[in-house]
Amino acid sequence: MADLKVRNLKKAFEGFSIIKGIDLDIHDREFVVFVGPSGCGKSTLLRLIAGLEDVSSGNIELDGKDITEVAPAKRDLAMVFQTYALYPHMTVRKNLSFGLDLSGAPKQEVKDKVENAARILELDPLLERKPKQLSGGQRQRVAIGRAIVRNPKIFLFDEPLSNLDAALRVQMRLELARLHQDLQATMIYVTHDQVEAMTLATKVVVLNSGRVEQVGSPLELYHHPANLFVAGFLGTPTMGFLTGNLGQTAANACEVKLDARANISLPLATALAPGSKVTLGIRPEHINIVPAGEGLLSVTADVSERLGSDTYCHVRSQSGEMLTVRVRGDFAPKFGETLDLSFDTAHCHLFDDSGKAIDKRIQSAA
Amino acid sequence: MLTLKQKRSLQSLLVGCAAWLIAGLIFFPIFWMVLTSFKTELAAFATPPQFIFTPTLENYLHINDRSDYFSYAWNSVLISFAATALCMLVAVPAAYSMAFFETKRTKGTLLWMLSTKMLPPVGVLMPIYLICKSLGMLDSRLALIVIYTLINLPIVIWMVYTYFKDIPVDILEAARLDGATTLQEISRVLLPIARGGLASTMLLSLILCWNEAFWSLNLTSSAAAPLTALVASYSSPEGLFWAKLSAVSTLACAPILILGWISQKQLVRGLSFGAVK
Numbered sequence: 001m002a003d004l005k006v007r008n009l010k011k012a013f014e015g016f017s018i019i020k021g022i023d024l025d026i027h028d029r030e031f032v033v034f035v036g037p038s039g040c041g042k043s044t045l046l047r048l049i050a051g052l053e054d055v056s057s058g059n060i061e062l063d064g065k066d067i068t069e070v071a072p073a074k075r076d077l078a079m080v081f082q083t084y085a086l087y088p089h090m091t092v093r094k095n096l097s098f099g100l101d102l103s104g105a106p107k108q109e110v111k112d113k114v115e116n117a118a119r120i121l122e123l124d125p126l127l128e129r130k131p132k133q134l135s136g137g138q139r140q141r142v143a144i145g146r147a148i149v150r151n152p153k154i155f156l157f158d159e160p161l162s163n164l165d166a167a168l169r170v171q172m173r174l175e176l177a178r179l180h181q182d183l184q185a186t187m188i189y190v191t192h193d194q195v196e197a198m199t200l201a202t203k204v205v206v207l208n209s210g211r212v213e214q215v216g217s218p219l220e221l222y223h224h225p226a227n228l229f230v231a232g233f234l235g236t237p238t239m240g241f242l243t244g245n246l247g248q249t250a251a252n253a254c255e256v257k258l259d260a261r262a263n264i265s266l267p268l269a270t271a272l273a274p275g276s277k278v279t280l281g282i283r284p285e286h287i288n289i290v291p292a293g294e295g296l297l298s299v300t301a302d303v304s305e306r307l308g309s310d311t312y313c314h315v316r317s318q319s320g321e322m323l324t325v326r327v328r329g330d331f332a333p334k335f336g337e338t339l340d341l342s343f344d345t346a347h348c349h350l351f352d353d354s355g356k357a358i359d360k361r362i363q364s365a366a
Numbered sequence: 367m368l369t370l371k372q373k374r375s376l377q378s379l380l381v382g383c384a385a386w387l388i389a390g391l392i393f394f395p396i397f398w399m400v401l402t403s404f405k406t407e408l409a410a411f412a413t414p415p416q417f418i419f420t421p422t423l424e425n426y427l428h429i430n431d432r433s434d435y436f437s438y439a440w441n442s443v444l445i446s447f448a449a450t451a452l453c454m455l456v457a458v459p460a461a462y463s464m465a466f467f468e469t470k471r472t473k474g475t476l477l478w479m480l481s482t483k484m485l486p487p488v489g490v491l492m493p494i495y496l497i498c499k500s501l502g503m504l505d506s507r508l509a510l511i512v513i514y515t516l517i518n519l520p521i522v523i524w525m526v527y528t529y530f531k532d533i534p535v536d537i538l539e540a541a542r543l544d545g546a547t548t549l550q551e552i553s554r555v556l557l558p559i560a561r562g563g564l565a566s567t568m569l570l571s572l573i574l575c576w577n578e579a580f581w582s583l584n585l586t587s588s589a590a591a592p593l594t595a596l597v598a599s600y601s602s603p604e605g606l607f608w609a610k611l612s613a614v615s616t617l618a619c620a621p622i623l624i625l626g627w628i629s630q631k632q633l634v635r636g637l638s639f640g641a642v643k
Contacts, residue, residue: 014470052539073545085536089558098554099544150544 001063002028002153002186004049009058011044018044020210021058026154026188026203031180034190035197036207037233042190043158045207049188050079050156062153078147079156082163084139086131092118092142093127099150117145120182137168144176148183157189161196173199194234198222206230223347228355231281237312239281239349240323246276256280256350260317262297266348270358278358281349284312284326288342289333295340299323301333315339396619402612410608425613433596435617442592443621445507446575449514450568456515457522457567462552464523465530466538476527479520487517487580498585507590510582514575522571529563530556569629576622593618 004026011019019041026032034042047053049060051072059068067075078099086095094101096117100110118124121141131139140160147155160176161169177200180187191197197204198218206213206221206229214226225231231239247255247263249272255265256278264280272278289295299315302322311332313325325341333339350358368376402410404421429435464472494513495504503509533556541555557564579594586595597618600611 050543052542072539072542073547077543079540079543081536081540083534083536085534085540087537087541087555087559098541098546102545102550146540146544 002026003063004154004186004188005061006045006049007059007061009045009048009060010056011041011048011053012056018210019048019056022210022212024205024212024215026186029184029186031187031189031200031202032205033197033201033203034188034205034207035192035194035233036213038192039209040207041210042192042207046079046156046158046188046190049154050077051075052079076153077156078150078152078154079158080140080143080147080160082159084131084143084163086139086142086146088131091128091130092123092134092145095131095142096123096127096145096149099146113149113151117148120148120179121145136164137172140164140172141175144179153186155185155187157187159190159192161191162193176200194236198234204234206233208233224357224359225281225349226357228279228281228351231349231351231357235283237284237324237326239283240287240321242280242282242317242319242321242323244278244280246270246272246274246278249274254350258297258317259319260297260299260321261319264296264343264345264348266345266350268348268350268358270350270352272352272358277353279351279355281351282323282343283347284324286344286347287323287325288344289313289325289327289331290340290342292338292340295342297341297343299339299341301335301337301339303335304332306332313339315341399612399619400616402609403616405609407607407609410612425609426617428610429614429617433599435596438591438593438596439617439621441507441590442576442594442618445510445514445590445592446572448507448511449518449575450571452511452515453518453522453571454526454564454568456519457526458552458557458564460523461526461530462556465527465533466535476524479523483517483520491584494581495584505586505588505590509585510590510592513581513585514578517578517581518571518574521574522567525567525570526560526564529560529567532563533559565629569626572625573622 004024006022006024006026009019009022009024010017022045034045036042044053048055051067051070055068059066061067062075087098090098093114096114097110100113105113114127115124118127121144123138123141123145126134126138126142131142134142140163143160157176161172164172173196176189179185180200189196189200201218203215204218204221205215208229214221214230216224221230222234225234225239228241232241242258242260244256244258244260247257249255249270252267252269253265254268254270255263257263258280266280297317299317302314302316304314305312306329309329311327311329313327313333315323315325317323323341352358401417403425404423405416405419406422406424409416409419464476498504498506498509501509537559538551538555541551546554576592577594579598582592582594583598586592597611597614600607600614
């Protein structure tokens with residue numbers, strides 16, 4: 001069992017507030033990913049949970065026990081660092097067994113646990129090597145192995161894949177997902193890479209300047225972002241935004257007058273007054289290029305990125321706002337060409353002046 | 367016109383010559399001292415200087431007759447090693463806290479420590495002499511051990527601090543999460559990783575203690591006198607005897623030179639320490 005509760009957690013360094021009051025519940029066997037731009041406090045939050053930093057106020061509970069003031073060694077957590085942090089003077093075997101040796105575990109038990117972890121991570125042939133004789137991926141596996149042998153309540157990962165090259169990163173990402181399945185363990189994972197967040201997490205926590213912006217499953221966050229920040233942060237290429245004003249509203253529809261000289265009717269209910277400033281958000285896959293005259297919006301093609309399977313066309317609206325359109329890989333408009341676009345209105349997002357999402361689902365919940 | 371390849375080989379030739387010249391300049395006095403120690407007093411004074419002569423051991427035999435070399439050497443060994451050990455005992459925890467738990471005042475503290483080295487030792491000769499006198503510690507090894515520890519501490523802390531600074535703090539944090547106490551973290555992780563740097567620091571401290579002359583000449587006479595005092599005793603009272611002085615200097619330098627030679631590998635590893643990352 002591992003249930004972690006974080007209550008009104010705050011952290012300041014020399015007067016600068018880094019974590020500004022975070023409440024969070026992490027349940028047994030969840031794979032929770034903290035994601036956010038650099039400097040958002042995600043690593044600090046992880047280090048507070050690990051006990052490597054002292055909290056300024058608030059508390060952390062693990063399985064009903066307050067561990068805010070407990071030393072890191074006594075928290076029963078294991079951490080995998082971005083830099084691997086292997087002990088350079090010890091062999092892989094000693095690296096794996098160090099924690100158990102310190103705790104005074106019986107020799108045979110240590111040996112079994114080390115060999116079990118080595119088998120899971122395919123490190124068997126490397127046990128007698130020193131870290132400097134290993135490749136980046138192997139070092140990362142040793143770092144993970146060091147966490148596994150301790151059989152901790154929660155695994156903490158601090159950007160564990162950022163030092164690996166792209167191909168290895170994809171492979172290790174899969175291995176981590178498999179490991180979570182195999183071990184049925186609770187994991188907290190920090191990354192700035194939203195692909196890792198989307199693919200690994202059962203629960204994503206989006207952080208921004210020391211606050212939680214939204215918590216939910218990856219697809220929930222992708223399809224129902226709570227605000228402009230989450231909407232813009234998740235998804236590659238990012239969601240396009242068009243500003244405008246609210247027109248007529250009805251029980252289950254509203255009209256938006258875009259600054260880009262277009263009116264669009266959305267199947268969304270809102271309590272906002274007509275004329276309020278709003279932002280419409282739309283993802284590249286929900287925009288279509290249609291024959292001239294049939295579109296909602298007329299735009300000018302900017303550069304296109306051809307990936308083979310898809311082409312991302314960057315286009316400029318008449319108000320100067322940029323949008324990205326995903327089209328077939330064999331299609332690419334000429335630079336400067338005029339294009340007509342239609343929007344998949346069921347997938348349009350609307351945000352009020354403060355950046356909060358105007359969403360039927362959120363409204364009915366509120 | 368020279369080709370690029372020719373230019374490069376000419377350049378490396380010039381650099382090589384300069385390096386040999388500098389190395390020669392540094393080594394020559396030591397070479398000349400050793401050479402002179404095997405000459406007769408007459409040959410030692412000869413002008414022009416003699417490079418070819420019949421070597422003699424008479425200077426060494428004379429020293430052996432006149433003074434008890436091993437008693438001085440034993441004092442040197444004891445004082446240098448004890449002061450170095452004491453120094454490390456203080457420097458490691460000090461450098462650990464400053465390197466890994468830096469505060470606003472850390473840089474200031476480091477600079478303040480170094481600034482104590484700017485004081486000319488003779489400026490505090492009187493008070494220290496009087497303190498030693500009233501404590502009954504004149505001509506005692508303990509007095510020299512304490513003084514050498516204190517005068518070398520700033521440099522030793524600085525060196526250990528820079529070596530520790532090169533070690534990623536993540537490794538220590540990993541040990542902390544693995545359940546290590548502070549003492550285990552230092553003894554089982556930090557010290558083994560920094561051993562190259564620590565070895566060269568200890569060697570430097572040994573050399574500094576071994577060669578220190580100001581305090582040993584002023585605070586000791588016979589019982590606690592180290593080799594530097596022995597060398598000095600050959601300089602003035604009976605006039606200058608270059609050959610004998612050279613012989614005694616050679617004997618004083620030899621142990622530390624040999625130690626340096628043996629620990630060369632450690633020293634190089636210490637100086638090229640960054641490679642652990």
